[in-house]
Amino acid sequence: MKRLTYYLCGIALLLVGIMPLSAQTQWKDTIVVSRDGSGDYRTLTEAMEGIRAFMDYKVTVLVKNGTYKEKVVIPSWLQNVEFIGESVENTIITYDDHANINKMGTFRTYTVKVEGNSITFKNLTIENNAARLGQAVALHTEGDKLVFINCRILGNQDTIYTGVAGTRLYFVDCYIDGTTDFIFGPSTALFENCEIRSKTNSYITAASTPKDIAVGYVFKNCRLTADPGVDKVYLGRPWRPYAATVFINCEMGKHIRPEGWHNWGNVENEKTARYAEYGSTGEGAPTTDRVKWAKQLTKKEAALYDDLSYIYKMCSDWNPAK
Numbered sequence: 001m002k003r004l005t006y007y008l009c010g011i012a013l014l015l016v017g018i019m020p021l022s023a024q025t026q027w028k029d030t031i032v033v034s035r036d037g038s039g040d041y042r043t044l045t046e047a048m049e050g051i052r053a054f055m056d057y058k059v060t061v062l063v064k065n066g067t068y069k070e071k072v073v074i075p076s077w078l079q080n081v082e083f084i085g086e087s088v089e090n091t092i093i094t095y096d097d098h099a100n101i102n103k104m105g106t107f108r109t110y111t112v113k114v115e116g117n118s119i120t121f122k123n124l125t126i127e128n129n130a131a132r133l134g135q136a137v138a139l140h141t142e143g144d145k146l147v148f149i150n151c152r153i154l155g156n157q158d159t160i161y162t163g164v165a166g167t168r169l170y171f172v173d174c175y176i177d178g179t180t181d182f183i184f185g186p187s188t189a190l191f192e193n194c195e196i197r198s199k200t201n202s203y204i205t206a207a208s209t210p211k212d213i214a215v216g217y218v219f220k221n222c223r224l225t226a227d228p229g230v231d232k233v234y235l236g237r238p239w240r241p242y243a244a245t246v247f248i249n250c251e252m253g254k255h256i257r258p259e260g261w262h263n264w265g266n267v268e269n270e271k272t273a274r275y276a277e278y279g280s281t282g283e284g285a286p287t288t289d290r291v292k293w294a295k296q297l298t299k300k301e302a303a304l305y306d307d308l309s310y311i312y313k314m315c316s317d318w319n320p321a322k
Contacts (some may be wrong), residue, residue: 032064044068083124110161119147119148156180171189177199186213240273252283273293
């Protein structure tokens with residue numbers, strides 16, 4: 001009888017040992033990441049393992065001040081996660097890949113890649129600090145309903161790649177800098193109260209908005225600034241023919257070229273690109289010499305962009321400002 005009891009106990013212990021992690025783990029709704037080892041994890045990559053897949057509750061990841069040199073992927077099975085830095089200046093996620101390292105190409109150079117949905121970043125810096133030797137993405141987005149609040153996103157060429165059509169992004173109170181096409185891709189994205197800083201004479205945006213999506217990039221109440229000596233910057237050029245980009249009530253520095261927009265060397269793009277402005281101020285804002293194929297919105301047309309359900313009307317129930 002004792003032998004049978006020992007045998008059954010052994011089987012029970014074995015079953016406990018092979019139980020899935022999710023049955024044994026007490027998943028936390030708040031996780032602390034700290035480089036000095038005082039938190040739950042030392043890196044953001046490690047912290048991903050502490051978040052339950054497809055959870056229906058919110059998880060907050062508190063990221064302590066420090067420099068986190070790592071390529072971070074927020075996988076597609078994570079959602080409802082908020083990453084909050086201790087301070088925007090001192091909580092830094094950084095890497096230094098660029099397109100010409102081992103023929104890497106643009107799309108593998110990211111520092112942070114967001115595949116999951118309903119993810120928020122707040123009070124932290126994401127940067128690609130590679131030398132200016134090729135395209136170097138700091139932030140690569142693929143998920144939907146992504147929010148960036150009071151973040152710094154730093155790079156040179158191709159700083160932000162909004163990589164999937166039909167996904168919705170919201171940047172508010174952010175600082176974004178770069179050199180060429182440093183905000184590019186097919187997603188729908190609203191930039192509100194952000195500083196957009198050009199580091200060389202080049203192009204700010206390179207949207208590739210699909211024909212069947214009405215709204216691409218929207219810049220509202222933003223400041224367009226430049227490094228010293230930069231004096232010839234275009235608002236955008238179309239990476240694909242139906243690129244859609246709108247600037248509304250922005251403050252434009254004198255570095256913005258009078259013509260405003262570029263056709264990427266293809267006059268056919270002038271028939272399809274959807275570029276527009278309304279109500280901007282500053283030395284770079286006058287529209288007298290703007291290209292004739294860009295549109296000056298009426299007050300009524302500009303007012304449409306006050307309605308977030310219009311901007312994000314692919315699914316009008318999302319309001320990131322609430």
